[in-house]
Amino acid sequence: MCSLPNQFHLPRLLLWAALICATPACAGTPFDVVKDGRPLFKPESYFAGRTHSWGLFENRSGNPTKLIHTQTTGRWEGSVFKFEQDLQIQGSKPSHRSWSIRKLDEHRYTATGTGIVGTARGEARGNALHLDFTIDAVPGNPLAHLHMSQWMYLQPDGITMINRAIASKGGVILAEVTEQFHKDR
Numbered sequence: 001m002c003s004l005p006n007q008f009h010l011p012r013l014l015l016w017a018a019l020i021c022a023t024p025a026c027a028g029t030p031f032d033v034v035k036d037g038r039p040l041f042k043p044e045s046y047f048a049g050r051t052h053s054w055g056l057f058e059n060r061s062g063n064p065t066k067l068i069h070t071q072t073t074g075r076w077e078g079s080v081f082k083f084e085q086d087l088q089i090q091g092s093k094p095s096h097r098s099w100s101i102r103k104l105d106e107h108r109y110t111a112t113g114t115g116i117v118g119t120a121r122g123e124a125r126g127n128a129l130h131l132d133f134t135i136d137a138v139p140g141n142p143l144a145h146l147h148m149s150q151w152m153y154l155q156p157d158g159i160t161m162i163n164r165a166i167a168s169k170g171g172v173i174l175a176e177v178t179e180q181f182h183k184d185r
Contacts, residue, residue: 041127041154044081044103046161046183047074053163055179057089060172066090068179083113117145127154135167146174152181159183 050073057066067090074083083099099113101122109122111133120133131150138144150165161181167174 038127038156039154039158041124041129041152041161043109043122043124043129043152044074044076044101046154047072047081047083048076049074050184051161051181052184053179053181055163055177058176058178060174062176065175066092068177070179115139128152137167145169159185 050071052072053068053070055068056064057068059065069088070085072083072085074081076082079102081101081103083101085097085099087095087097089095097114099111099116101109101111103109107123107125109124111120111122111131112118113120115136117134117136120131122129122131124130129152131148131152133148133150134145135148136142136144137146146167146169148165148167150163153162153164155161159182161183163177163179163181165177165179167176
């Protein structure tokens with residue numbers, strides 16, 4: 001008796017599995033949605049000068065847990081774009097991050113910086129930038145390395161940018177950050 005319902009559900013499960021496996025192939029790449037977005041997001045232009053942001057952290061359940069505020073300054077030093085960021089995360093001491101960004105070609109970037117393990121990789125298309133890197137969440141503890149996938153979307157006004165970052169470990173999402181950046185004029 002107990003195996004009878006499983007027999008009836010097997011075709012449905014196979015159908016769902018086929019749909020799930022086929023969906024990514026049909027969806028294309030994340031850049032397909034924003035490839036023609038305007039204005040074009042050139043991080044070395046957007047972050048030149050001063051920007052500031054405010055946003056929030058969400059836990060795995062999507063519940064807000066902390067507020068975040070940043071102030072940044074960017075400038076060219078030869079062929080390297082230097083990016084300085086002061087962070088204030090609710091309940092934590094203020095911190096500072098320094099990034100060195102290199103433009104590889106029209107769309108691709110690499111970066112190193114405070115708390116980054118190895119090299120960050122970035123790609124800009126249309127009005128979006130995607131960064132992929134490992135961060136040392138607890139300095140000196142390699143078990144606390146987290147994967148970061150960060151998507152930035154420049155808005156039509158050219159001064160507002162939405163940042164969406166996902167922190168994960170072993171494929172499990174631990175936290176998400178949503179921020180709104182504003183370029184100072």
